[in-house]
Amino acid sequence: MYTHVLLRYGEIFLKGKNRSVFERRLLNNIEKMTGQRPRNIRSRLLLPYFEEHHLLKRVFGLVSYSLAVKTQQDIEEIKQAAVQLLKGKTGSFRVETQRSDKRFPLKSPEINSLVGKYIEENSDLRFGLKSPQTLNVEINQDGAFIFVDKVVCSGGLPTGVEGKVVLFLEEEASLLAGLLFMKRGTDIVPVSVKDRDINLLQKFSPRPLLLHMIKDASEIEDLAVKEKANIVVSGQNFEKYGRYEFSLPAMRPLIAYGDEDIKEQLSNFRQA
């Protein structure tokens, strides 16, 4: 039934002049991680519907997405798509319209009212101004998009816009430290003194990751220079805090995390 996926991104807007760099990176990351290249329509991204849409949850920078039905800019088609989308739902609903193409002859409140009435007449649902169930109509140059649910994504910034850091993998918590930095926009270079499973990092990375094996932490500095990274990220928290011998700044995003917080957040990332 769905024909499209509507994607939303957030923080990029705050970045002023970097915005176009950020957007390009986000589009590239989406393409690398899902095989789909979105089109940009007015601060939204649009993809044709694809089976593997859950992969979008792993793309940092995306805030949410909705599976949508596209129709012509035609109120009758919109009504029918709306009823079809709400099939099987019960209780109350409301309608919210965003009309970015002002050539469409009906205004948003009129669309809400017409579509709402039609739904009431053709389903068991009842209109409720404050219902948590919303039927959304977005009318733009391309046509009309109708959708109900929002799938929450990871948020943050597109991985790669903020340069590169070395991730020192000392224990499982280091994986979370790496994910949090990828979410802040940095690429990561994972290094470890022993073999580690980095699949969880790979799941969220737009580029293939390679684990760099080192004999001890003293090699980190040379590696960082070679990789053009000038920061080391580690998974240490306050209770496990120890100073490092390398002179690069060490960042410890988990410094105020308890063991329970770490376990919980890792498990959230594993489920995405």
Place this chain on the structure above:
Amino acid sequence: MYTHVLLRYGEIFLKGKNRSVFERRLLNNIEKMTGQRPRNIRSRLLLPYFEEHHLLKRVFGLVSYSLAVKTQQDIEEIKQAAVQLLKGKTGSFRVETQRSDKRFPLKSPEINSLVGKYIEENSDLRFGLKSPQTLNVEINQDGAFIFVDKVVCSGGLPTGVEGKVVLFLEEEASLLAGLLFMKRGTDIVPVSVKDRDINLLQKFSPRPLLLHMIKDASEIEDLAVKEKANIVVSGQNFEKYGRYEFSLPAMRPLIAYGDEDIKEQLSNFRQA
């Protein structure tokens, strides 16, 4: 109707030999912040019911609490308290019993069944094995405690068990950095080059906080020595990162936080 408050704490158990120190600190903090001194009954804490129980949400180290009715160890009294507690509730319910005093003649499944039947006969509620609404019965040396809801508290470790840090207040985010460290068990010494509102920190602190005014960051080291703190905590995140000139280790718990995360968590603490 309520006669008592049952308090639960979490991470303290993991601390092995420090446990008694941690427990004592938690009891002292609760007393300082609520004016009530709990009794310790088998890994739970107990207080007589008091109006201002919402203050418990600000005590780091507490995981949750429940408002409870205490009765004699008598199945008829338990039944009646259960029905009274569920008054006004509809839908389904289940019963969960914890019998730590094995002298009580009925076993937990029998109690569940007897209380469950009585509730069904004396209310509109229906028994459901997996209902999210749980009527809890705890039977211990003291008597029987009956309760329904759990109020979630802040968790973490009791403020003060992990020593003292200097909190460098450079901006609003620094307040969150301070709260996260108080939650990891450290006392804080707030310092700033200009006047700041530290009411939010005070709300969660068992001891009165004083803002130390300094002319510039170079004074932090002397102050830290005087206050017997050897770590500085700041609110810098990755985008605002700058090196400090003092030689004490600087911890930046917000290093991987976005502005939205900071705003959201600050607002959660403000509401507690």
